Amino acid sequence: MRNVSIDLLDDTPRPVVAIGTDYPDGHRLPSHTHRRAQLLYGATGVMQVSTLDGNWVVPPQRAVWIPPGVAHEVLMLGVSTRSVYIEPGAVDLGSRCQVISVSPLLRHLLMEAVEVALEYDEAGRDGALIDLLLHELARSAPLPLHIPLPVDSRLLGLCQRFLRQPNVHQSPQQWADQLHISLRTFNRLFRQQTGLSFSQWRQRACVVLALARLAVDTPVTRIALDFGYESPAAFSTMFRRVLGQAPSVWLEGVK
The missing domain is CATH 1.10.10.60 (Homeodomain-like)
Structure with a gap:
């Protein structure tokens, strides 16, 4: 899916909803929360994420983990994003935001995930792709990019x-x-x-x-x-x- 709000898709009966979004340079998303956890990946550009805990700068081809329910705002500097919204409990990278490295495999999985059907076949190829994405995400290494x-x-x-x-x-x-x-x-x-x-x-x-x-x-x-x-x-x-x-x-x- 592309350029669609997660609010319209949150009830999708799948553990992962993947959305690709292009933002104009300098676009700011005001403080908001998600019921699902979010992995926000910037294929291009730089993101600046702010919460009550601090600030994170997300360079190109890195991602930020945003736990469910954490209020955050994001400044987009020439960013094309791929976001995966993950049901709580499907994978857990902690209760605080963190910038993570993105392996070449995870990068390709994120790019491909936005192309799968919204209610993908969990027993088929798309389900296997999502499962692999979650496995790869779980082994991602955090980066010291938190202020x-x-x-x-x-x-x-x-x-x-x-x-x-x-x-x-x-x-x-x-x-x-x-x-x-x-x-x-x-x-x-x-x-x-x-x-x-x-x-x-x-x-x-x-x-x-x-x-x-x-x-x-x-x-x-x-x-x-x-x-x-x-x-x-x-x-x-x-x-x-x-x-x-x-x-x-x-x-x-x-x-």
Whole structure:
């Protein structure tokens, strides 16, 4: 099925409903929930997914797992999606959103799934295809592309400001001073609220934000300078430390 709302198809008596949708660049889906779990795959473009827990950037040819009932909004940047909506219990990747890698086999299964009949023959070829898709999905590896956000309103404001204008030179002492608390109290509060140290969070945020820009062909040098790195080499070292690959290698994997 293509360009159809899941709301019209949710009662379909099958464990999986697959829908392909093309979105105009910059289209934003306001916060909403689904009864079924959703695997949202971007065949092209970049998606930015936001929930109360944080933000996820989904590069091309990766996917995001959205559990049933989780409120989320999505910004589509030149995206053609393939979504599979999965009955609760058919497969479980956890109770929180996560970006996952998409194997070549899973990619082909997702592309093919939108072509099967809505009420496919569960005992036939299409049923076998869907079963294989669920098996392949269950073994997918998560990617560290989540930027956790704190609940504390003062700290949340600083984090959101950083996401709008990332600067690798911002220090925990500067943030502690703005909150009028000691550095020790700040470090304890930050880890309690995000699960990461400040330096880990800052590094993760820079990488995830950089992915969205790399995917639209922003030069590495431009990103490095905008984020406050002294050189493209320094940025690449940080990028490799988080994702295990240089930016150029990562880009080759999504072309």
